[in-house]
Amino acid sequence: AQSVTQLGSHVSVSEGALVLLRCNYSSSVPPYLFWYVQYPNQGLQLLLKYTTGATLVKGINGFEAEFKKSETSFHLTKPSAHMSDAAEYFCAVTYSGSARQLTFGSGTQLTVLP
Amino acid sequence: NAGVTQTPKFRVLKTGQSMTLLCAQDMNHEYMYWYRQDPGMGLRLIHYSVGEGTTAKGEVPDGYNVSRLKKQNFLLGLESAAPSQTSVYFCASSQGTGLRNGSPLHFGNGTRLTVT
Numbered sequence: 073a074q075s076v077t078q079l080g081s082h083v084s085v086s087e088g089a090l091v092l093l094r095c096n097y098s099s100s101v102p103p104y105l106f107w108y109v110q111y112p113n114q115g116l117q118l119l120l121k122y123t124t125g126a127t128l129v130k131g132i133n134g135f136e137a138e139f140k141k142s143e144t145s146f147h148l149t150k151p152s153a154h155m156s157d158a159a160e161y162f163c164a165v166t167y168s169g170s171a172r173q174l175t176f177g178s179g180t181q182l183t184v185l186p
Numbered sequence: 187n188a189g190v191t192q193t194p195k196f197r198v199l200k201t202g203q204s205m206t207l208l209c210a211q212d213m214n215h216e217y218m219y220w221y222r223q224d225p226g227m228g229l230r231l232i233h234y235s236v237g238e239g240t241t242a243k244g245e246v247p248d249g250y251n252v253s254r255l256k257k258q259n260f261l262l263g264l265e266s267a268a269p270s271q272t273s274v275y276f277c278a279s280s281q282g283t284g285l286r287n288g289s290p291l292h293f294g295n296g297t298r299l300t301v302t
Contacts, residue, residue: 076228081226106290108291113295113296114295114296115190115276115278115293115294115295115296116229116276116278116291116293117293118290118291121290162228162229174231174291176228176229176230177228178226178227178228179226179228
């Protein structure tokens with residue numbers, strides 16, 4: 073079985089400050105990891121993903137995440153927050169060979185303060 | 187480029203009523219999914235389909251039925267709506283091999299359903 077834990081259901085940062093959204097996963101096999109973003113009244117959009125290879129992955133809008141197997145983590149970061157980054161962010165995990173088992177975390181609402 | 191389109195966007199039902207949510211995708215994707223989103227619970231998989239004419243149960247299938255008669259469409263039905271089914275419903279699709287090679291999901295904008 074696999075699971076995802078997102079620490080902090082709400083995170084607030086000032087504009088220009090570092091964004092750090094935490095995601096820890098549990099999987100008995102090598103995982104595929106995703107971050108999705110959801111803006112109000114919209115569906116989820118893919119920010120970035122890790123499948124194999126380089127553990128530091130870059131996504132859209134200046135976000136990146138690092139896969140750390142020893143810590144079972146896949147934290148999302150952005151060096152400088154922008155007002156437009158305010159949204160809800162979801163971490164998700166699946167594994168090679170799975171047709172359906174994309175497990176989502178409960179989400180983190182990011183607020184960017186002026 | 188429409189992507190994944192869901193209809194309707196909003197709906198209010200009374201307990202016991204039935205309805206069908208329609209999902210259409212124009213990307214020729216094999217895999218399609220229905221999720222529900224509830225506050226603090228992330229997204230939970232209701233049903234999914236790996237191709238035309240096939241469907242399978244997800245994590246929370248009770249009270250829902252689905253059909254995939256055409257590759258581009260995936261219908262979600264509620265035969266007898268209950269207040270516990272008040273939620274936001276999302277349809278998603280992915281490429282031929284689904285999630286097996288890390289293919290991402292493409293989501294519609296959701297249907298907000300209230301059951302009174």
